[in-house]
Amino acid sequence: MLMPLHTDARRSGKPADIDINPLYVRLAREPVPRHALPRHSMLPDTALQVVRDELLLDGNARLNLATFVTTWMEPQAQQLMTECLAKNMIDKDEYPATAELEARCVNILADLWHAPEGMNATGCSTTGSSEACMLAGMALLWRWRAATAGTGRSSASSPPNLVMGTNVQVCWEKFCRYWQVEPRMVPMAPGRYHLTGPEAAARCDENTIGVVAILGSTMDGSYEPVGEICAELDRLAASGGPDVPIHVDGAHLAAALPRDLVFDVNYLGGQMPTFALNFSRPGAHVAAQYYNFLRLGFPGYQRVQQACQDVAVHMSGRIAKMGPFELISEGRELPVFAFKIADPQAAYSVFDLSERLRARGWLVPAYTFPADLTDTAVLRVVIRNGFTRDLADVFLSDLDHHWRMLAAHPHERAPLVPEGMRQGFAH
Numbered sequence: 001m002l003m004p005l006h007t008d009a010r011r012s013g014k015p016a017d018i019d020i021n022p023l024y025v026r027l028a029r030e031p032v033p034r035h036a037l038p039r040h041s042m043l044p045d046t047a048l049q050v051v052r053d054e055l056l057l058d059g060n061a062r063l064n065l066a067t068f069v070t071t072w073m074e075p076q077a078q079q080l081m082t083e084c085l086a087k088n089m090i091d092k093d094e095y096p097a098t099a100e101l102e103a104r105c106v107n108i109l110a111d112l113w114h115a116p117e118g119m120n121a122t123g124c125s126t127t128g129s130s131e132a133c134m135l136a137g138m139a140l141l142w143r144w145r146a147a148t149a150g151t152g153r154s155s156a157s158s159p160p161n162l163v164m165g166t167n168v169q170v171c172w173e174k175f176c177r178y179w180q181v182e183p184r185m186v187p188m189a190p191g192r193y194h195l196t197g198p199e200a201a202a203r204c205d206e207n208t209i210g211v212v213a214i215l216g217s218t219m220d221g222s223y224e225p226v227g228e229i230c231a232e233l234d235r236l237a238a239s240g241g242p243d244v245p246i247h248v249d250g251a252h253l254a255a256a257l258p259r260d261l262v263f264d265v266n267y268l269g270g271q272m273p274t275f276a277l278n279f280s281r282p283g284a285h286v287a288a289q290y291y292n293f294l295r296l297g298f299p300g301y302q303r304v305q306q307a308c309q310d311v312a313v314h315m316s317g318r319i320a321k322m323g324p325f326e327l328i329s330e331g332r333e334l335p336v337f338a339f340k341i342a343d344p345q346a347a348y349s350v351f352d353l354s355e356r357l358r359a360r361g362w363l364v365p366a367y368t369f370p371a372d373l374t375d376t377a378v379l380r381v382v383i384r385n386g387f388t389r390d391l392a393d394v395f396l397s398d399l400d401h402h403w404r405m406l407a408a409h410p411h412e413r414a415p416l417v418p419e420g421m422r423q424g425f426a427h
């Protein structure tokens with residue numbers, strides 16, 4: 001059945017700019033400008049359709065095996081997020097209940113990290129891990145400055161440095177550039193795809209603000225040996241060397257946060273301490289995080305992670321047996337694994353495979369490893385909640401089909417990804 005969406009503008013005497021039926025005829029007559037405001041308003045349904053059309057060529061988030069971010073949440077969580085979109089979570093006086101949920105989330109995480117019982121944990125929500133890493137890096141830098149103040153060391157002649165593996169997420173290089181800290185990158189080596197204790201300690205000196213260890217590595221999902229790195233740093237300090245702190249994502253407490261990094265904001269009648277790079281943002285994510293904590297509980301998270309790991313290990317096992325591939329990791333730590341083409345003389349590359357898989361909707365990043373393994377090119381797969389074994393089997397069958405196609409038709413080789421794009425995928 002056809003129904004008029006609105007009264008005829010010409011007959012009602014209203015301006016013709018809202019006469020938009022039928023939609024595409026109207027749009028064809030007056031193209032929507034791309035880089036300027038339209039000369040006339042349009043109806044909400046028209047705007048909705050135009051924006052949806054613009055987004056048609058985006059990839060399907062559920063088939064995105066590149067990203068580490070959540071791509072599926074229960075409808076109840078989505079409903080809560082919609083309800084909380086209009087709340088400004090920084091405004092703790094106007095939205096004290098959201099502030100309370102945020103504080104509970106911080107304490108739940110602190111408890112998970114075995115923070116001392118009953119502790120009022122120090123922490124805040126952030127817009128993402130990059131912001132969290134910037135804040136952690138700033139805390140390290142401020143503590144180093146405080147420790148070196150008055151010691152006669154000139155920061156101009158000896159800039160602060162941060163020790164980490166070349167496999168860290170790009171946000172750490174960003175931190176170093178923005179805060180003028182020298183990044184001391186520990187290169188990878190054949191068979192060693194992340195940082196080790198001895199490699200880290202060997203690069204520390206009195207200007208080292210900290211060592212970054214990640215769980216797990218951006219390149220292949222493997223866990224860095226945090227205990228071993230800590231032990232090496234302790235040994236260094238005990239032997240008279242510098243006492244260098246370590247940062248592991250999500251695991252630092254009040255004593256590590258210099259007081260002058262906390263802003264006391266007098267906002268709408270309340271004194272409010274803030275530690276964040278941004279200010280206003282919706283309370284939706286806080287509500288959704290608390291929902292997930294309540295909904296899943298410890299066993300729920302365990303089941304989700306176990307299911308992800310089972311799918312990852314199932315996939316990497318099948319890929320190992322497919323023939324042309326060699327696994328870099330199996331997905332037994334983070335449910336993330338990387339693999340390469342075993343034969344260096346193969347007629348096709350991981351970049352060709354990535355492009356072919358994309359034609360089927362799969363988003364699987366291909367990239368070269370960082371220094372000193374830049375001649376190793378891999379595909380990386382991240383398994384998240386919502387990626388079922390059924391989907392995994394469809395992916396495996398597509399992968400099997402496409403490597404065979406490429407092996408049979410090597411002339412269809414895609415160009416290599418330009419240098420400098422190596423971490424463009426790592427969200």
Ligand SMILES: Cc1ncc(COP(=O)(O)O)c(C=O)c1O
Pocket residue numbers: 068069127128129130131133169171214215216218249426427
């Ligand atoms: C260990 C680690 N740190 C930081 C980041 C950056 O996170 P975001 O993209 O949320 O800023 C990522 C992203 O995957 C990560 O894996």
